[in-house]
Amino acid sequence: MSRRGAVPPRRRAGDTVSVLALVREISESVPDPELPMLTLADLGILRGVSADGGRVIVSLTPTYSGCPALAEMRRDLARRLAAAGLHAEVRTVLSPAWSSDWITAAGRRKLAAAGIAPPSPAPYRGGPVPLTLTPARRDVACPRCGAPGAEQTAAFSGTACKALYRCAACREPFEYVKEI
Amino acid sequence: MGFDTAYEAIAEEADDGHRWAFGTGFTDPLAGVDTAVPEGVDGADLGAYCLMLGDDALVMSHRLQQWLARAPELEEETALANIALDLLGQARLLLARAGAADGTGRGEDDYAFGRLEREFRNVRLAEVADADFGGLIARLMVFSAWRLALLAALRDSRDPVLAAVAAKGVSEVAYHRDYAAQWTVRLAGGTDHSRGRIAAGIAAVAPLTGELFAVTDVERRLNAAGVAADPPALRAEFDAVIGVVLAEEDLSWPDVPALAGVAGQAGRHGIHTEAMGYLLAELQSIARAHPGATW
Numbered sequence: 171m172s173r174r175g176a177v178p179p180r181r182r183a184g185d186t187v188s189v190l191a192l193v194r195e196i197s198e199s200v201p202d203p204e205l206p207m208l209t210l211a212d213l214g215i216l217r218g219v220s221a222d223g224g225r226v227i228v229s230l231t232p233t234y235s236g237c238p239a240l241a242e243m244r245r246d247l248a249r250r251l252a253a254a255g256l257h258a259e260v261r262t263v264l265s266p267a268w269s270s271d272w273i274t275a276a277g278r279r280k281l282a283a284a285g286i287a288p289p290s291p292a293p294y295r296g297g298p299v300p301l302t303l304t305p306a307r308r309d310v311a312c313p314r315c316g317a318p319g320a321e322q323t324a325a326f327s328g329t330a331c332k333a334l335y336r337c338a339a340c341r342e343p344f345e346y347v348k349e350i
Numbered sequence: 351m352g353f354d355t356a357y358e359a360i361a362e363e364a365d366d367g368h369r370w371a372f373g374t375g376f377t378d379p380l381a382g383v384d385t386a387v388p389e390g391v392d393g394a395d396l397g398a399y400c401l402m403l404g405d406d407a408l409v410m411s412h413r414l415q416q417w418l419a420r421a422p423e424l425e426e427e428t429a430l431a432n433i434a435l436d437l438l439g440q441a442r443l444l445l446a447r448a449g450a451a452d453g454t455g456r457g458e459d460d461y462a463f464g465r466l467e468r469e470f471r472n473v474r475l476a477e478v479a480d481a482d483f484g485g486l487i488a489r490l491m492v493f494s495a496w497r498l499a500l501l502a503a504l505r506d507s508r509d510p511v512l513a514a515v516a517a518k519g520v521s522e523v524a525y526h527r528d529y530a531a532q533w534t535v536r537l538a539g540g541t542d543h544s545r546g547r548i549a550a551g552i553a554a555v556a557p558l559t560g561e562l563f564a565v566t567d568v569e570r571r572l573n574a575a576g577v578a579a580d581p582p583a584l585r586a587e588f589d590a591v592i593g594v595v596l597a598e599e600d601l602s603w604p605d606v607p608a609l610a611g612v613a614g615q616a617g618r619h620g621i622h623t624e625a626m627g628y629l630l631a632e633l634q635s636i637a638r639a640h641p642g643a644t645w
Binding site: 302 | 377379380381382383425428429431432433435436437438439440442443498502505510511513514515517518519520521522524525527528529531532535587591594595598
């Protein structure tokens with residue numbers, strides 16, 4: 171849907187299924203303030219849209235415990251729904267914890283197109299956590315030139331979810347979304 | 351009306367006028383989460399336990415934030431800021447959980463900004479100031495190795511909120527521990543000077559380590575109820591991890607006595623070091639000078 175001046179499709183009053191579909195459609199379109207090329211749906215943090223009695227419930231899960239983007243996305247979501255004459259209660263869902271594996275295929279393509287390398291598969295975090303004494307050896311391809319074997323220059327970057335890499339071929343630095 | 355990005359929404363001042371920056375105007379981090387206290391669990395105990403774990407994260411986060419604009423490299427400053435942010439997020443969830451469990455209905459800000467030093471339940475390891483980057487890395491390594499073992503154990507807690515916060519925290523603290531462990535090895539294997547700094551850092555934190563594995567009455571009762579971790583049971587994993595890191599460059603763990611408490615009491619009982627008062631003065635001064643202010 172277009173973002174500005176969106177006109178909700180005509181629905182029959184009391185048509186719960188249509189309302190839920192519309193809330194879902196609007197919820198999915200909310201962008202991440204830190205990674206604006208990604209929407210809530212791309213990130214995989216929209217955990218469900220449901221009806222509870224007369225109320226519409228939108229369930230979101232935070233990416234990192236301290237990521238301030240979630241608060242912004244909640245507000246933006248409420249704003250967009252209000253603009254379409256809708257209201258939904260936004261609930262936080264903590265379990266299961268978000269994993270970078272939930273970033274969709276479309277989300278990964280958008281990240282790469284924006285020069286940010288998408289994450290490798292997340293490690294299993296159910297049992298003992300192995301210690302890593304050398305910088306992470308991931309097979310990260312450069313999102314600019316496509317060359318494999320980029321080297322990590324820093325384990326953290328401008329947001330909680332990213333690390334810094336440098337391409338071995340074109341020497342360009344780029345960000346990488348960490349697997350978690 | 352809709353907005354293309356959240357920044358745009360802020361710039362247009364379309365909100366309620368109480369905000370001036372990205373990330374402010376916080377809402378309850380547990381909004382919509384079922385915070386009922388599990389059957390057979392004492393709510394006051396659960397609240398007290400969440401304060402312990404939340405205060406560890408809050409106070410450690412504040413110490414890390416003090417490194418901003420002081421770290422040796424921009425990359426390290428970014429790393430420390432991100433680690434501080436992760437811990438602050440964990441603290442927010444845990445303090446909010448405390449208020450929902452202990453029946454007082456207090457929010458995260460009430461706990462963070464409205465309590466006196468004696469009411470903070472963090473271990474003293476979290477509050478001490480770092481002499482230098484080597485001291486910071488040694489302290490962060492010990493803190494992260496211990497907290498990771500603790501959170502890993504809590505993934506099976508009978509309190510579903512605590513279990514969820516712990517499961518999420520494990521993934522985050524795993525990165526913190528790797529960061530501190532890798533820097534420990536680099537400093538130890540660098541110059542005589544850098545090796546001396548990390549060795550001094552380890553010597554400084556060693557006396558604060560025993561307290562991490564002591565048990566309070568609250569933990570004893572909650573462990574029996576299947577909610578809390580058993581602190582002494584975390585020691586084996588902690589020793590194994592620290593042992594691997596130190597062995598990499600042949601560092602050794604100093605044989606030093608534990609820092610004394612007062613009549614057997616320490617951080618978990620609200621008995622802190624001199625550093626704590628200064629830390630809280632900085633953390634709380636704005637909130638105390640302008641109670642209830644919003645921005």
